[in-house]
Amino acid sequence: MKCVVTGGAGFIGSHLADALVERGHEVHIIDNLHSGKKEHVHKDAVLHIIDIRDLEKIRKVFKDLGAVKCVFHLATLPRVPFSIEHPIETNAVNVDGALNMLVASKDAGAEKFVYSASSSAYGDQNTLPLTEDMRVNPKSPYGLQKYIGELYCKIFYEVYGLPTVSLRYFNVYGPRYNPEGDYALVIGKFIKQKRQGKPLTITGDGSQTRDFTHVSDVVQANILAMESDKVGKGDVINIGGGSNTSINALASLIGGPVQYIEARLESKDTLADIKKAKELLGWEPKMQFEEGIRTLLRNTA
Helix, strand or coil: EEEEEEEECCCCHHHHHHHHHHHCCCCEECCCCCCCCCHHCCCCCEEEECCCCCCHHHHHHHHHHHCCEEEEECCCCHHHHHHCCCHHHHHHHHHHHHHHHHHHHHCCCCCCEEEEEHHHCCCCCCCCCCCCCCCCCCCHHHHHHHHHHHHHHHHHHHHCCCCCEEEECCCCCCCCCCCCCCCHHHHHHHHHHCCCCCEEEECCCCCEEEEEEEEEHHHHHHHHHCCCCCCCCCEEEECCCCEEEEEHHEEEECCCCCEEECCCCCCCCEEEECCHHHHCCCCCCCHHHHHHHHHHHHHCC
């Protein structure tokens, strides 16, 4: 079956594309290589170097492909701090780009659209764990933009009949993470600092917690979302590890001296309620956090 993966040269998307190829699907990747890398593209996948803001080029790809089983939309300009500094640029990619992919998928008659949403939509809540029926409270342009994408997915099912499902990821980590730049994921940043013999820089007091989720589990959730006949009506589903870890505890697990720096605007705690994922997808995380970190440390030594 033909599958399209936007952002398929990036961190999560490349792992998903690999898994789809290994399952025998014909995989087409749409990526502008802004942060993705050609070397992450599976040799049996087809790479289309296109920006998701260019609707006409996307339409041409779909026209050439014909029938498409599933579109996985992972392309994004991520990170909360970057969106705060660049709200217009991130909106163009994260909102307009998502809308372009929905339009192209609808027009091409795609069988399902799986959208990579974000737990950033929750912001700060009074209770944990975070459940999908909570009122969203985004604290950044990024959180808002990703939530708008969810709403568009629901509308495209209700108005146009395009089967859609949104997966709210919680702090994904694993191989091929990007440790570079001011907006690097905290795990990648810590491992890079440790490798360089530098102290691990912790924002605020380090008591903030995150529900870290291994990329292999996220990939499996995407594939189950494609295959499940229980989803497709604009459903929103948490995809998280189901437990949380403080940044101080993460630093201790990685090891080395630490340095505390100024706090930044971010949610205090995250913890996913994953009952809905178990019920609708038959999914639950397999990778234990400590084992995932140990594996990363071994592979980046």
